[in-house]
Structures are given as C-alpha cells and as structure tokens.
Amino acid sequence: MDKGHLGGGGGGGGLLALDASPRQLGFLNLLSPAPFLRNMEADDGGGGGRGRRSIEVDFFSDEKKNMKKSRASAGADADDQKDQASAAGLAIKKEDLTINLLSGNNTRRDRSMVVDDDGASRADEDSNGRNTGELAAMQAELSRMNDENQRLRGMLTQVNNSYHALQMHLVTLMQQRTQMPPAQPQQPPTHEEGKNESAIVPRQFLGLGPSGASAEVAEEPSNSSTEVGSPRRSSSNGNEDPERGDNPDGPSTAGWLPGRGMTQQQQLGAAAKGHDQQAQEATMRKARVSVRARSEAPIIADGCQWRKYGQKMAKGNPCPRAYYRCTMATGCPVRKQVQRCAEDRTILITTYEGTHNHPLPPAAMAMASTTSAAASMLLSGSMPSADGAGLMSSNFLARTVLPCSSSMATISASAPFPTVTLDLTHAPPGAPNAMPLNVARPHAPGQFHVPMPGGGMAPAFAMPPQMLYNQSKFSGLQMSSDSVDAGQFAQPRQPMGLPGQLSDSVSAAAAAITADPNFTVALAAAISSIMAGQHAAGNSNANNNNTTKNNVTTTSNNTTSNNTNSETQ
DNA sequence: CGTTTTTGACCCGCGC
DNA sequence: GCGCGGGTCAAAAACG
Ligand SMILES: [Zn+2]
Numbered sequence: 001m002d003k004g005h006l007g008g009g010g011g012g013g014g015l016l017a018l019d020a021s022p023r024q025l026g027f028l029n030l031l032s033p034a035p036f037l038r039n040m041e042a043d044d045g046g047g048g049g050r051g052r053r054s055i056e057v058d059f060f061s062d063e064k065k066n067m068k069k070s071r072a073s074a075g076a077d078a079d080d081q082k083d084q085a086s087a088a089g090l091a092i093k094k095e096d097l098t099i100n101l102l103s104g105n106n107t108r109r110d111r112s113m114v115v116d117d118d119g120a121s122r123a124d125e126d127s128n129g130r131n132t133g134e135l136a137a138m139q140a141e142l143s144r145m146n147d148e149n150q151r152l153r154g155m156l157t158q159v160n161n162s163y164h165a166l167q168m169h170l171v172t173l174m175q176q177r178t179q180m181p182p183a184q185p186q187q188p189p190t191h192e193e194g195k196n197e198s199a200i201v202p203r204q205f206l207g208l209g210p211s212g213a214s215a216e217v218a219e220e221p222s223n224s225s226t227e228v229g230s231p232r233r234s235s236s237n238g239n240e241d242p243e244r245g246d247n248p249d250g251p252s253t254a255g256w257l258p259g260r261g262m263t264q265q266q267q268l269g270a271a272a273k274g275h276d277q278q279a280q281e282a283t284m285r286k287a288r289v290s291v292r293a294r295s296e297a298p299i300i301a302d303g304c305q306w307r308k309y310g311q312k313m314a315k316g317n318p319c320p321r322a323y324y325r326c327t328m329a330t331g332c333p334v335r336k337q338v339q340r341c342a343e344d345r346t347i348l349i350t351t352y353e354g355t356h357n358h359p360l361p362p363a364a365m366a367m368a369s370t371t372s373a374a375a376s377m378l379l380s381g382s383m384p385s386a387d388g389a390g391l392m393s394s395n396f397l398a399r400t401v402l403p404c405s406s407s408m409a410t411i412s413a414s415a416p417f418p419t420v421t422l423d424l425t426h427a428p429p430g431a432p433n434a435m436p437l438n439v440a441r442p443h444a445p446g447q448f449h450v451p452m453p454g455g456g457m458a459p460a461f462a463m464p465p466q467m468l469y470n471q472s473k474f475s476g477l478q479m480s481s482d483s484v485d486a487g488q489f490a491q492p493r494q495p496m497g498l499p500g501q502l503s504d505s506v507s508a509a510a511a512a513i514t515a516d517p518n519f520t521v522a523l524a525a526a527i528s529s530i531m532a533g534q535h536a537a538g539n540s541n542a543n544n545n546n547t548t549k550n551n552v553t554t555t556s557n558n559t560t561s562n563n564t565n566s567e568t569q
Numbered sequence: 570c571g572t573t574t575t576t577g578a579c580c581c582g583c584g585c
Numbered sequence: 586g587c588g589c590g591g592g593t594c595a596a597a598a599a600c601g
Contacts, residue, residue, distance in 0.1 A: 307572080307574085308575085309594075311576075312591070315589090323592070327572090327573090516600080
C-alpha cells in the first residue's frame with residue numbers, strides 16, 4: 001500500500017560550505033545604473049528556512065522584508081489592513097507614499113516643529129507666550145495632518161489592494177471566458193462587491209470556482225481540481241484508491257493540504273466539480289511561461305517564496321533541473337522549475353506554471369501577473385501553432401511585459417505544453433524599444449536595462465507614485481499601440497470599468513492591464529528599495545546572505561539523478 | 570521546534 | 586506490456 005516505503009533520504013546539504021564571494025558582485029550590480037531588474041544576489045527569498053544561500057537574480061526587486069521593517073519602525077501605527085493589504089506590496093507603496101509625503105509639505109513643518117520643540121524649552125525660559133500659542137497651534141495642525149496622512153495612507157492601501165484584486169479577477173475571468181463556451185457567462189461577475197472584495201477575491205481566485213465566495217469550503221474542491229495534474233499520484237497512503245469519486249469532503253479538515261494524497265480522498269470528489277473547471281484548470285496548468293535570463297545565481301528572486309520539492313537530471317543536459325512550489329499560501333498550485341541552459345550555463349531558465357491563489361506582494365506581482373497574463377494570452381490566442389496570432393500576441397506580450405527590455409517572446413508548440421518563452425538574455429544594442437528615450441548606455445552584458453521614462457533613475461525619485469503610474473501606463477500603451485489597436489487598451493485604463501467582452505481583445509487588454517501596473521509596482525519597489533538601501537544598507541536583510549555556492553548545483557556528482565526507475569519496479 | 574533541502578522511490582503518460 | 590522520462594512524494598537531514 002504505501003507508496004512503498006520511504007525513500008531514501010537524507011540529505012545532505014552540508015556542502016554548502018563553499019561560499020563564494022559573489023556577494024560582492026551582487027552589490028556592485030545593485031549600484032549599477034540599471035536598478036530595476038537588476039541582478040541582485042541578495043534577497044533571501046524565502047524566509048525562513050535554512051538560509052538559502054544563494055545568489056538570486058532579482059527581477060523585480062523585492063525587499064519586502066526590509067520594507068516592512070522599515071515601515072514598521074517608521075511608526076506605521078495602525079494601518080492594519082493586515083493580511084491582504086499588509087503584504088509587502090502595499091508596504092512598499094506606503095513607503096513611497098510616506099516618503100513623498102515627508103518630502104512634501106509635511107516634512108518641513110515637521111522638522112521645524114521639532115526644532116521648535118527642542119528649542120522650546122529654552123525659549124520657554126525666555127518666556128514667549130506667543131510662541132507657545134503658535135506652537136500649540138502648529139502642533140494641533142501637525143497632528144491633524146498626521147491624521148489625515150494616515151487616513152490617506154489607509155485609503156491608498158485599500159484602493160491599491162482592490163485594484164490588485166480586480167486585476168487578478170480579471171485575469172481569471174478572462175481565462176474562464178476563454179475556456180467556456182458562451183453558455184454561462186454571468187457567474188463570475190457576481191462577486192464584484194466592490195469593497196470587500198479585496199479580501200475575498202484573491203482567495204476565490206484560487207478556486208476559480210464560481211462559488212468562490214464562500215471560499216473555504218468551495219475552495220477545497222476547487223483547489224484539488226487545481227492540482228488536477230497531480231491528483232493522479234496521490235498515492236501516499238492507500239487512501240486514495242478508493243477515492244475516486246466519493247467522499248465529498250471530509251472536510252475541510254484536511255483541507256488545505258496540497259492535495260496530494262495527504263490522506264485525503266476527498267479531493268477527487270472535486271472532480272465532479274465540473275468539467276469546465278477541470279478542463280480549464282488543466283489547460284491552465286499546462287500553459288507554461290518560461291523566462292530565460294542570465295544569472296549566476298541558482299535561482300531568480302521573483303518575490304515569492306518557494307520550496308524545493310525535487311530535483312532531477314534532465315535528459316539532455318548536465319545540469320539538474322530543480323522543482324519548486326509556491327509556499328506563500330498553503331494550497332497554492334503554482335510551481336516553477338529552474339534549470340541552467342546546457343550550452344550557456346550563465347543562462348538560467350525558469351519556468352512557471354499555474355496561478356497563485358493568494359494575494360502577492362508587489363514584487364511577486366510583477367512576475368506572477370506577467371506569467372499569468374502570458375499564459376492566458378497563450379491559451380486564448382488559440383493554439384500557438386497559428387503563427388499569425390501566436391506570434392503577434394507573443395510579441396505584444398513581450399513588449400507589454402517588459403517594455404524596455406529587449407526581451408523576446410516566443411511560443412513553442414513543440415513542447416508538450418504550450419509554452420511562452422521570454423528571453424531576456426539578448427541585449428541587442430539598438431533594440432527597438434518602445435521608449436525612444438532609451439539610454440544607450442553600456443550595460444553589463446545580459447542585464448536588462450530598464451530605461452526609466454525619465455532617462456534615468458534619478459528623476460524618477462522625485463516623482464510621486466502616481467506619476468510613475470501614469471508613465472508606466474503610458475509606456476504600456478505606446479507599446480501596445482504598435483501591434484494592436486491602442487484604443488482598446490484605453491478603456492481598461494479606467495481602474496474600474498471593465499467592459500471586457502471580446503475574448504481576444506479582452507485577453508490582450510488584460511495583459512496590458514496586468515502588465516502595466518506591474519511594471520509600475522516593480523519600479524516602485526525598485527525605487528523604494530534603493531532608497532531604503534541608503535540607510536538600511538547595513539541591514540541584515542537588505543541583501544542578505546547569499547553565500548552561494550557559486551556554482552550552481554554542485555550536485556554534479558549526483559549520480560543519483562538518473563535513476564529514474566532503476567530500482568524496484 | 571518549525572522549515573526547507575536533499576534525494577531515492579514512486580507514479581504515470583507515452584512511444585514502441 | 587515494457588521502459589523511458591518527466592514529475593512528485595516524503596523520510597531524513599540540515600538549518601536557524
Ligand atoms: Zn503562490
């Protein structure tokens with residue numbers, strides 16, 4: 001019954017000993033001109049665990065941790081939207097906001113106030129009734145402003161939050177539409193609710209399920225369905241066998257386990273759930289988005305937390321392929337596999353699969369929605385084979401997603417799964433970027449350089465978040481314009497009104513929508529991180545350890561790998 | 570003590 | 586039906 005015994009085991013990670021010094025490099029890179037999408041070793045992606053000492057390339061900078069901390073220390077006081085909101089994402093935003101505010105009007109007053117205050121004591125002695133009065137008044141005003149400030153912050157947070165939620169929702173919807181025949185159109189929209197949705201949506205998202213709202217319960221099944229692919233093996237304990245169809249729920253108790261066998265049979269019950277979903281999910285699952293980038297680091301920091309659950313020698317190349325799964329939420333179906341390119345070991349290929357079922361920090365959003373958008377486009381674009389549509393969409397996508405990078409997107413039909421590949425490895429000099437501003441600056445090979453709209457980072461700092469937002473939007477539009485009708489994208493711009501009906505255009509629009517904001521977010525993150533970096537530099541987290549074993553997988557030896565089935569059976 | 574990594578065993582689809 | 590190969594599971598070890 002059991003799967004047979006336990007495997008072998010054990011591990012060994014002890015080898016980590018070999019640290020290299022790449023860290024330094026990382027820092028250097030950090031400092032280098034191209035801040036966004038820069039290589040950065042740091043960032044321990046994950047949290048806890050044994051330090052993953054690794055250098056990571058950080059596409060979408062994420063130092064959420066730092067951010068959080070700093071924010072907290074800053075005295076964020078209340079603002080507890082907690083969860084959803086709290087996610088680093090907002091944190092970052094907040095940070096920005098805060099910064100701006102400070103630099104703006106308040107600051108001066110603040111400072112002056114403070115100064116006065118200090119001086120006050122002395123002044124007091126001198127006895128200035130008037131001053132005192134003024135002081136009081138100012139204080140009052142100050143507090144009022146603070147108040148307001150906070151309130152605004154809160155609002156912003158909320159808005160931001162719901163925006164993201166909507167965004168995700170949209171993607172989901174789009175996918176659903178694509179998949180479903182005309183028939184039952186209206187379901188999804190149901191939960192718009194507007195306000196609260198922020199909390200709900202994300203979860204539901206995961207479920208994708210119609211009923212989603214009820215979340216927990218619904219989720220389970222759906223979730224399992226999500227896993228779709230995996231259920232098969234649910235072997236773990238004999239339970240599963242019987243499962244096929246029964247046991248609706250043993251409820252949630254078991255709930256969240258990732259499905260896999262985990263002793264839960266129920267999951268299959270989910271199967272019943274409905275073909276659509278299943279089908280849809282299946283498709284989703286199939287769609288893959290892979291990103292090729294140059295990186296010394298063993299993995300790319302995309303803002304999510306990943307747990308490695310497997311490693312295998314790939315057939316065609318000496319480098320092993322590692323499998324990771326998202327651990328930000330318990331049931332998150334997202335997986336990714338990382339592998340080094342055989343010919344050029346400096347190229348790291350990261351393949352994402354699935355959609356997150358939980359809110360993400362902005363840093364993660366960037367990558368996540370990029371991939372999800374890519375996936376949807378891929379799926380919606382009818383089969384990849386169709387060059388016309390396929391290519392176009394891919395190009396569009398590439399441009400949308402990483403406007404400034406010279407990335408190229410390609411869709412391969414050959415693979416078992418439809419796959420979109422974003423290639424960030426070439427750095428064509430004269431790249432035809434959407435933004436003419438491109439600073440032609442010699443960059444390190446392989447780094448994408450992201451020309452800021454302003455022509456450099458510096459100016460960007462000064463800009464308030466909104467400016468950034470607009471700009472990014474702008475750039476997005478511009479890009480999109482050349483391949484598709486810009487008009488369509490214009491609509492989505494309104495944060496709220498989502499017309500979307502046409503499947504294709506919708507998907508395109510969705511892509512645009514999702515992509516743009518992300519870009520923004522990424523920028524914001526990058527900027528704020530940099531800013532933070534100034535004082536926080538020393539901070540432990542800042543760039544964390546990445547010791548790195550520089551060489552990728554030292555595992556080379558692993559004889560093991562090829563084993564496949566060699567053994568029993 | 571909770572997490573994450575390591576790693577051999579499993580599972581399963583597919584081609585022959 | 587067998588075997589290959591891609592993925593996944595999960596015990597045990599490594600970390601913090
Ligand atoms: Zn996730």
